[in-house]
Amino acid sequence: MGAAMSQEAGVEERRRLRAGDRRELIARMIQTDGTVVVEELARSLEVTPSTIRRDLALLTEQGVIARTYGGAMSAGHTVEPTLGQRSGLAVAEKDRIGRWAAARIGPGDTVILDAGTTTGRLAHHLRARTDLTVITSGLTTLRELAEADGVELITLAGTLRHVSQGFVGPLAELTLSRLTADKVFLGADGLDARRGICEASLQQTSLKEMMADRGKELYVLADSSKLGQSPFTAWAPLDRPWALVTDSGATDDQLGPFRALPDVEVITV
Amino acid sequence: MGAAMSQEAGVEERRRLRAGDRRELIARMIQTDGTVVVEELARSLEVTPSTIRRDLALLTEQGVIARTYGGAMSAGHTVEPTLGQRSGLAVAEKDRIGRWAAARIGPGDTVILDAGTTTGRLAHHLRARTDLTVITSGLTTLRELAEADGVELITLAGTLRHVSQGFVGPLAELTLSRLTADKVFLGADGLDARRGICEASLQQTSLKEMMADRGKELYVLADSSKLGQSPFTAWAPLDRPWALVTDSGATDDQLGPFRALPDVEVITV
DNA sequence: CGCACGATTGCACGTAACACGCAAGACTCT
DNA sequence: AGAGTCTTGCGTGTTACGTGCAATCGTGCG
Numbered sequence: 005m006g007a008a009m010s011q012e013a014g015v016e017e018r019r020r021l022r023a024g025d026r027r028e029l030i031a032r033m034i035q036t037d038g039t040v041v042v043e044e045l046a047r048s049l050e051v052t053p054s055t056i057r058r059d060l061a062l063l064t065e066q067g068v069i070a071r072t073y074g075g076a077m078s079a080g081h082t083v084e085p086t087l088g089q090r091s092g093l094a095v096a097e098k099d100r101i102g103r104w105a106a107a108r109i110g111p112g113d114t115v116i117l118d119a120g121t122t123t124g125r126l127a128h129h130l131r132a133r134t135d136l137t138v139i140t141s142g143l144t145t146l147r148e149l150a151e152a153d154g155v156e157l158i159t160l161a162g163t164l165r166h167v168s169q170g171f172v173g174p175l176a177e178l179t180l181s182r183l184t185a186d187k188v189f190l191g192a193d194g195l196d197a198r199r200g201i202c203e204a205s206l207q208q209t210s211l212k213e214m215m216a217d218r219g220k221e222l223y224v225l226a227d228s229s230k231l232g233q234s235p236f237t238a239w240a241p242l243d244r245p246w247a248l249v250t251d252s253g254a255t256d257d258q259l260g261p262f263r264a265l266p267d268v269e270v271i272t273v
Numbered sequence: 274m275g276a277a278m279s280q281e282a283g284v285e286e287r288r289r290l291r292a293g294d295r296r297e298l299i300a301r302m303i304q305t306d307g308t309v310v311v312e313e314l315a316r317s318l319e320v321t322p323s324t325i326r327r328d329l330a331l332l333t334e335q336g337v338i339a340r341t342y343g344g345a346m347s348a349g350h351t352v353e354p355t356l357g358q359r360s361g362l363a364v365a366e367k368d369r370i371g372r373w374a375a376a377r378i379g380p381g382d383t384v385i386l387d388a389g390t391t392t393g394r395l396a397h398h399l400r401a402r403t404d405l406t407v408i409t410s411g412l413t414t415l416r417e418l419a420e421a422d423g424v425e426l427i428t429l430a431g432t433l434r435h436v437s438q439g440f441v442g443p444l445a446e447l448t449l450s451r452l453t454a455d456k457v458f459l460g461a462d463g464l465d466a467r468r469g470i471c472e473a474s475l476q477q478t479s480l481k482e483m484m485a486d487r488g489k490e491l492y493v494l495a496d497s498s499k500l501g502q503s504p505f506t507a508w509a510p511l512d513r514p515w516a517l518v519t520d521s522g523a524t525d526d527q528l529g530p531f532r533a534l535p536d537v538e539v540i541t542v
Numbered sequence: 543c544g545c546a547c548g549a550t551t552g553c554a555c556g557t558a559a560c561a562c563g564c565a566a567g568a569c570t571c572t
Numbered sequence: 573a574g575a576g577t578c579t580t581g582c583g584t585g586t587t588a589c590g591t592g593c594a595a596t597c598g599t600g601c602g
Contacts, residue, residue: 022569023579036401037372042559052581057560073342073589074559143419146433150412153435161430161448164415166422175451179430179444291598292550311588321552326589342560343588 026051027059034069034078041075095125097227097251102126104273105189105225105249111135113186116215117145119170120191122225124148130155139183141176141211143169158183165208172207180214188219192226194233195248197261197268200241202234209240222246228254232261247271295320296328303338303347310344336364364394366496366520371395373542374458374494374518380404382455385484386414388439389460391494393417399424408452410445410480412438427452434477441476449483457488461495463502464517466530466537469510471503478509491515497523501530516540 026049034040042060046053060076063069070079102125109115112135117123119142127145130136134154140146141160149157160179162171190212194202201224203209216222222244228251245267250259252272262270295318303309311329315322329345332338339348371394378384381404386392388411396414399405403423409415410429418426429448431440459481463471470493472478485491491513497520514536519528521541531539 032401037398039368053559054561054582055580058580061561070346071342071560073340077339077348143415146412147416150433150438151435157433157435158444159428159430159433159440161428161444164419164426164428166420166426169419171428175427175430175448178451179448182444182447322588323553323590324551327551330590340589 023059027063030056030059031063031068034063034076039072039075039077043074094227094229094251097253098122098125099128100251100273101225101227101249103129104271105223106130108223109133109136109187113137114139114184116140116183116185116188116219117142118188118190118212118215119144119165119168120225122191122227123189126189126225137185139180139185141171141180141215143171162211165205168204168208170208172205172211176211177214180211180218183218185219187221187223188215189223189225190215192224192230194235195224195226195230196232196234196239197265199234199239201239202236203238203240204236206238209238212240216240216242216244216246223249225249227251228258231258242268245269249273292328296332299325299328299345300332300337303332303345308341308344308346312343334363334365363496363498363520366522367391367394369520369542370494370496370518372398373540374492375399377492378402378405378456382406383408383453385409385452385454385457385488386411387457387459387481387484388413388434388437389494391460391496392458395458395494406454408449408454410440410449410484412440431480434474437473437477439477441474441480445480446483449480449487452487454488456490456492457484458492458494459484461493461499463504464493464495464499465501465503465508466534468503468508470508471505472507472509473505475507478507481509485509485511485513485515492518494518496520497527500527514538518542 029049030040030045042053042056045056049056060069060071064071064076067079069076098121101122105126106129109130114137117127117138117140119140121144123140123142124144127138127140127148130138131148131152132154133152136154137156137158138145138149139158139160141162143164146157146159149155160171160176162176163173164170165172190201192201193204196202201209201212203212222242224242224246226248231250231254247269248262249271254272259270259272262268298318299309299314311322311325314325318325329338329340333340333345336348338345367390370391374395375398378399383406386396386407386409388409390413392411393413396407396409396417399407400417400421401423402421405423406425406427407414407418408427408429410431412433415426415428418424429440429445431445432442433439434441459470461470462473465471470478470481472481491511493511493515495517500519500523516538517531518540523541528539528541531537
């Protein structure tokens with residue numbers, strides 16, 4: 005009988021949760037699984053279905069979940085656009101940069117696309133293309149081109165950096181060592197004329213450095229907010245000719261050092 | 274309400290929609306309003322609640338909506354990103370299978386996840402996990418776990434098969450050759466007790482075969498509609514002990530051949 | 543043109559889940 | 573320790589659900 009209100013029911017009888025904890029747990033389970041079943045909850049939490057129903061009614065009242073027949077499901081699933089919010093900065097600029105870069109890519113080209121939101125915009129403008137091969141380490145670009153049947157899409161392997169939504173590490177470099185491309189498009193967290201590309205980790209800079217070496221032409225896509233910035237301590241030097249693509253909001257102070265370099269072409273869009 | 278095809282505003286007798294149109298309309302109403310009520314639908318569409326229930330059951334099966342007590346609501350949590358409507362079939366079964374598999378995965382485990390919608394559901398149930406390493410060749414699983422900070426996520430390289438949203442090819446196998454795991458979870462387009470896993474291309478079967486060899490435990494996740502089917506001509510044999518995880522809708526006829534195999538464990542959920 | 547077949551619908555029935563009230567145990571606060 | 577509050581389990585009546593069955597509609601084929 006589940007009627008036993010006493011804890012002595014058995015040695016392994018783990019302490020029954022209090023009501024609030026139980027509801028919080030239920031809410032979390034629903035957020036995780038998306039769906040729960042009354043009977044299962046009752047069994048696993050060792051209370052009667054009635055109690056579970058009451059809990060679910062309460063949580064529904066709070067708008068946390070939604071009841072279904074025999075269970076409940078996540079209600080506020082509109083909370084998940086976490087990816088879009090921080091990329092929200094300078095979208096228009098990034099998009100212009102991406103579009104310009106896409107125009108640079110011609111039929112039959114093979115290109116390497118770095119991870120990042122700007123290269124993501126670039127990928128967006130490649131969706132309708134055909135006769136094109138894209139090699140990428142970025143989940144954003146992957147998303148953009150996942151349904152683009154006309155594009156041959158090759159991903160690098162690697163460990164996902166959740167913050168930057170890109171693959172890095174030895175496996176990424178291993179696979180990259182098997183590939184080359186016509187054009188390489190890199191993003192940057194920070195860009196310095198003398199030092200190169202600045203990123204949060206050496207894994208990223210190491211991969212970018214290797215990417216830069218694997219194509220005939222090299223483009224660095226960076227909106228003007230990145231120019232002259234060095235928010236982190238890991239650097240990827242750029243010791244071959246390359247092109248800086250930035251937005252027209254860049255000041256002369258920002259662009260000056262880059263224009264002074266002999267092997268760098270500066271493009272503002 | 275685009276329902277009224279006749280402007281003559283007849284007595285009240287507006288032409289009754291055909292079944293398909295009605296279901297489409299219901300789906301649209303749910304997408305728009307977020308929530309509908311069986312009784313109201315029955316009244317406004319001039320059919321009985323039974324018919325509405327049947328429609329809702331069908332739409333639920335397709336993953337378009339979710340039933341609630343007395344009505345239905347929008348279900349698009351994970352469905353929204355792609356137009357992946359064909360994954361809609363047997364969502365409930367796939368989800369149960371995925372959940373069961375997720376429960377099999379413990380702290381500290383390293384697992385290999387094949388591409389596919391079922392493994393995608395498995396990945397979904399791993400989102401809140403920590404102390405877990407996931408190796409995958411599937412874009413769906415990648416999407417599910419992209420924001421899961423607690424999960425170490427490693428992707429295989431390779432060329433994207435747009436139809437199956439998975440990576441295949443020499444690069445996938447190259448990277449896989451550098452990795453092993455505790456548990457391997459494979460999906461299948463078709464499954465035959467004697468021949469193994471059936472897929473549309475040799476690239477896929479080749480990779481699956483290699484995956485199967487790279488883990489200590491092997492699980493094949495396949496809802497009952499896949500059992501005994503051989504829709505394609507490329508096969509990946511399963512010549513080591515493995516476990517079949519399918520849904521309880523599988524018939525004894527379907528399960529018999531698998532139960533007869535000495536090294537196969539059959540699990541229905 | 544008529545017939546036969548499949549799809550769809552309404553109805554009826556049994557089943558499952560739900561809401562509510564009540565009483566007893568558990569917790570908290572003074 | 574005692575009183576009050578919260579919580580829980582159970583019982584009852586209600587509602588919604590799902591399915592089988594027969595009638596109807598629509599469609600394609602001979």
